[in-house]
Amino acid sequence: MVGELEFEKPLIELRKKISELKEFTKTAEVDLSPEIEKLEARLEKLENETYANLTPWDRVQIARHPNRPTTLDYIQRLFTNFLECHGDRLFGDDEAIVGGIAKYHGLPVTVIGHQRGKDTKENIRRNFGMPHPEGYRKALRLMKQAEKFNRPIICFIDTKGAYPGKAAEERGQSEAIARNLFEMAGLTVPIVCIVIGEGGSGGALALGVGNHIHMLENSTYSVISPEGAAAILWKDASLARRAAETMKITAPDLKAFGVIDEIIPEVRGGAHRNVDEQAKAIDNVLKQSLKQLLQLDGSALVEQRYQKFKQIGRFTFSRNDLGVK
Amino acid sequence: MLKELFTKKKKYASIPSEQVKQDVPEGIMTKCPKCKKIMYTKELVKNLRVCMSCHYHHPMPSRERIVSLLDEGSFREYDADMISENPLQFPDYLEKLEADRRKSKLNEAVITGEGTMNGYPLVIAVMDSAFRMGSMGSVVGEKITRAVEKAKELRIPFLIFTASGGARMQEGVLSLMQMAKTSAALKLFSDEGGLIISVMTHPTTGGVSASFASLGDYNFAEPGALIGFAGRRVIEQTVREELPEDFQTAEFLLKHGQLDAVIHRHELKEALTNVLDIHQTGGDGKWWGN
Ligand SMILES: [Zn+2]
Numbered sequence: 098m099v100g101e102l103e104f105e106k107p108l109i110e111l112r113k114k115i116s117e118l119k120e121f122t123k124t125a126e127v128d129l130s131p132e133i134e135k136l137e138a139r140l141e142k143l144e145n146e147t148y149a150n151l152t153p154w155d156r157v158q159i160a161r162h163p164n165r166p167t168t169l170d171y172i173q174r175l176f177t178n179f180l181e182c183h184g185d186r187l188f189g190d191d192e193a194i195v196g197g198i199a200k201y202h203g204l205p206v207t208v209i210g211h212q213r214g215k216d217t218k219e220n221i222r223r224n225f226g227m228p229h230p231e232g233y234r235k236a237l238r239l240m241k242q243a244e245k246f247n248r249p250i251i252c253f254i255d256t257k258g259a260y261p262g263k264a265a266e267e268r269g270q271s272e273a274i275a276r277n278l279f280e281m282a283g284l285t286v287p288i289v290c291i292v293i294g295e296g297g298s299g300g301a302l303a304l305g306v307g308n309h310i311h312m313l314e315n316s317t318y319s320v321i322s323p324e325g326a327a328a329i330l331w332k333d334a335s336l337a338r339r340a341a342e343t344m345k346i347t348a349p350d351l352k353a354f355g356v357i358d359e360i361i362p363e364v365r366g367g368a369h370r371n372v373d374e375q376a377k378a379i380d381n382v383l384k385q386s387l388k389q390l391l392q393l394d395g396s397a398l399v400e401q402r403y404q405k406f407k408q409i410g411r412f413t414f415s416r417n418d419l420g421v422k
Numbered sequence: 423m424l425k426e427l428f429t430k431k432k433k434y435a436s437i438p439s440e441q442v443k444q445d446v447p448e449g450i451m452t453k454c455p456k457c458k459k460i461m462y463t464k465e466l467v468k469n470l471r472v473c474m475s476c477h478y479h480h481p482m483p484s485r486e487r488i489v490s491l492l493d494e495g496s497f498r499e500y501d502a503d504m505i506s507e508n509p510l511q512f513p514d515y516l517e518k519l520e521a522d523r524r525k526s527k528l529n530e531a532v533i534t535g536e537g538t539m540n541g542y543p544l545v546i547a548v549m550d551s552a553f554r555m556g557s558m559g560s561v562v563g564e565k566i567t568r569a570v571e572k573a574k575e576l577r578i579p580f581l582i583f584t585a586s587g588g589a590r591m592q593e594g595v596l597s598l599m600q601m602a603k604t605s606a607a608l609k610l611f612s613d614e615g616g617l618i619i620s621v622m623t624h625p626t627t628g629g630v631s632a633s634f635a636s637l638g639d640y641n642f643a644e645p646g647a648l649i650g651f652a653g654r655r656v657i658e659q660t661v662r663e664e665l666p667e668d669f670q671t672a673e674f675l676l677k678h679g680q681l682d683a684v685i686h687r688h689e690l691k692e693a694l695t696n697v698l699d700i701h702q703t704g705g706d707g708k709w710w711g712n
Contacts, residue, residue: 261652261660269680271651274632275605282606283613299632306602320589320598344594345510356599403606409599410560411509
């Protein structure tokens with residue numbers, strides 16, 4: 098199978114051995130079925146163990162899997178009547194973010210998400226899913242439109258982060274991200290955000306100010322990539338595995354911090370193993386979210402969203418009040 | 423006193439300037455990183471830490487900033503005793519916080535409170551790069567959010583001075599989320615007509631630049647301040663192209679339409695007072711045209 102991951106090696110070897118034995122029994126005069134059965138039981142056990150005990154770094158690998166389903170894969174499966182809308186009306190169309198109007202089980206919605214490419218050519222066109230300012234501004238334009246027509250907004254988050262480039266700085270990527278955070282906070286329609294792959298820093302958050310935030314089980318959400326953190330912390334990007342653990346970037350970590358609402362279970366081995374089934378798991382959670390949020394009116398949605406973010410953070414108080422002289 | 427000054431001057435004057443490292447004893451002399459001239463810290467402080475010879479704006483401690491802008495005795499600090507926890511159980515984080523507290527005499531990287539500037543009441547937040555490079559973790563986010571809420575409650579303007587290396591890595595995703603939290607607070611304040619003024623000082627980068635720093639009704643910056651989202655080195659590695667020398671400076675941002683004005687520190691109080699003044703009678707129909 099294409100794109101097996103490092104931690105899956107023992108599984109791959111066992112699978113190979115089983116198929117070799119099966120091949121062998123076809124031609125040889127011996128019956129190896131007890132041995133094969135034993136090995137298959139072992140494989141089953143090993144698979145269960147492996148996928149039940151994924152380390153943060155294993156999850157990073159799954160989140161970055163080249164075949165991991167993208168925003169458009171889910172749009173195709175979860176929505177009907179999708180019409181992609183291009184452009185920020187200011188500078189251009191950033192294909193690292195896609196968005197448009199659609200129906201979700203008959204309900205008109207606006208759907209937006211980061212979009213990676215499936216191959217090198219598409220990745221170049223989509224800048225590997227790393228947006229420029231016009232991407233955030235397109236997203237905001239579509240969100241404002243959704244608000245005007247009272248449509249819920251669904252955001253899929255899947256980016257390594259904002260693009261660190263000269264043009265992006267010139268066109269004000271700080272302002273573009275900040276503006277989205279600011280404006281999303283005030284939208285009077287439900288916003289549901291779902292992290293489907295990597296949620297990388299400000300570029301991810303720019304689509305992330307939702308009433309509900311969910312994460313796929315093997316997705317990550319972080320202030321900085323494990324490589325970036327390792328480079329800064331220990332001056333060594335190869336310590337990314339350690340950084341992935343230290344930085345607490347997995348769905349269970351974020352759930353424990355009270356940042357996200359639901360962990361959406363993944364198909365065993367990762368979403369790429371069965372996209373249709375994964376879409377169904379997302380559908381279940383998304384439907385519940387929207388049902389809840391559609392009960393709230395505009396100002397209640399704004400208030401709920403504000404309180405959600407207001408409670409994020411850990412601090413305490415000391416007795417030594419230094420004060421300004 | 424005079425004698426003391428003289429002897430100190432003599433002591434340092436005998437060393438050729440290029441041999442004097444950056445770590446000239448603090449408290450007596452300061453070396454300008456731009457023009458390399460060595461000057462009395464006392465005089466530099468009196469000049470609002472603007473280099474007397476090249477006008478380089480040295481980082482200004484938050485307390486000095488507040489004293490330089492607000493009417494004497496008017497400042498009342500909020501949440502002075504709020505301090506960080508270690509939510510990620512990050513190795514050495516608590517020790518680093520403690521060391522910075524001792525060194526900077528600050529509890530965290532921002533001071534917030536209320537006061538008056540030339541008689542105009544306002545809520546002010548001043549970041550300080552002397553504490554964890556001004557990075558934003560839970561405390562910075564919470565203090566700013568509370569300060570904005572207070573401005574909303576009191577119906578007075580919110581003024582922020584930013585100086586930050588960005589989100590604080592040791593608090594991971596919680597730091598990232600402070601960007602959304604502070605921005606959301608500003609949105610609710612803004613929707614009630616609240617005035618937001620941001621003054622970006624050196625350096626204002628990363629998550630701070632991509633949240634409240636850029637969300638003023640007026641975005642100002644001090645001359646020469648480094649302002650940007652991605653770090654220069656990261657960009658150079660990504661795009662492999664030469665970046666202009668003034669890349670991500672206040673002047674660069676002004677040229678690219680990202681700032682309302684770049685204001686010299688000596689003129690800042692007057693400019694800010696002017697903005698506050700103009701907003702006193704705005705939109706309430708109380709202008710008679712005479
Ligand atoms: Zn100088």
